[in-house]
Amino acid sequence: MIYTWLSPVKINLFLYVTGIRENKYHNIQTLFQFLNYGDTLKIIPNKTGKIQLFSKKKLLENKENSIVCSAKLLKAKALSYGRIDANHYGAKIFLYKRIPMGSGLGGGSSNAATTLIVLNKLWNTQFTLQELASFSLKIGTDTPGFIIGKTSIVEGIGNILHPIKRQEKWYLVVYPNIHISTKQMFSSPFLMSNTSKKSLKSLLKLPFSNDFEYIAKKKFIKIKKLISMLSSYAPSRMTGTGSCVFSEFNNKKSAQKIFSLLPKNMQGFIAKSVNISPLHKMLNKKKYLFYK
Structure with missing residues (x-):
């Protein structure tokens, strides 16, 4: 039996903050795009x-890690539903990290989603993806998107997903070695939380942008310079609330050419976008492992 699974990255092709709820959570509209990397x-x-x-x-091996939290959450939910004698279920989980922390690529949420989906199969707790997505909001607002596993326009606090299909592109993603806290970005005095909410059709027709990019450029000159440099070659933006900047290309060769022009100390990778999460593709191929 194969136990190794990809925990993919996402990029936000656009990200708008459309309001604040009474509980201080922010409403958003974003386009959630998976890449074949993670x-x-x-x-x-x-x-x-x-x-x-x-x-x-070793810093990641703590009880607050999203992987540990999601596994414990699944056990608690399974126990409350009478699905399993959850107290006897455990797991050894080995994390091989490639996604930088605080990069805007959704690493923690992706790790949580992979843990929930795979343990749901291995433990035979029999929750649907929709059920997993619903209670995964306790882990993080990006987690439902990773669980559903489709390119989607995401609204609300991350709980409303509209799956769509987009032409697959190639992306150069560059990490400027800056860790940005999501909490700090949402609490920034420079965040304008009143971008007008738009219809799904309008969102896809209008030029894409990211409401957090202004804040990042203002605080980190390195990010401002990186976006400016990459934008001279291809459409480029910051992803999520983190520091990674991506550039979009029609083919891999073009992305490789621009990557070769960057300073040698720049960290980054090239990956293709996919409409279905690589994790879900793996699960579909290995379905026989779980449903005997």
């Missing part, structure tokens, strides 16, 4: 009742 999780189930996380980055 972390790797090796998940081995057992009946010790323990959730153990291992990583070369």
Whole structure:
């Protein structure tokens, strides 16, 4: 049996903040695009009742990690639904990290979603993707998008998804070695939280932008210079609330050419966009592993 799974990245092709709720959560409209690149999780189930996380980055091996939190959440939900004797279910999880933290690529949410989806299969807790997505909001507002696993326009606080299909492109994603806290970005005094909400058709026709890019440029001159440099070659924006900047190309060769022009100390990668999460494609191919 194969236990190793991809935990893919996403980029936000656009991101708008359209208001603040009474509970201080922000309403958004964003276009959630998967790339064929990400972390790797090796998940081995057992009946010790323990959730153990291992990583070369020891800082990640803590009880607050989204992987540990999501596994414990799944156990609690399964127990409350009478699905399993959850106290006896455990797992050893090995995280091989490639997604930078605070980069806007959704690494923590993706790790959580992969954990929920795969353990739901391995433990046979039998929740639907919609059920997993619903209670995954406790982990993070990006997590439902990773669980549903389709290119989507996302609204509300991340809980309303409208799957769409887009032409697949190639993306150069550059990490300027800056960690940006999502919480700090949403609490910034420079965030304008009143971008007008638009229809789905209008969102796809208008030029794409990111409401957090202004804040990042104002605070980090390195990000401002990176966006300016990449924009001279191809459409380029910051993703999410993090620091990564992406450029869009019609083919891999064009992306590689621009990557070769960047300073040698720039971290980055080239990946193709996909309309279905790479994790879901893996699950579909290996369905026989879980439904015997």
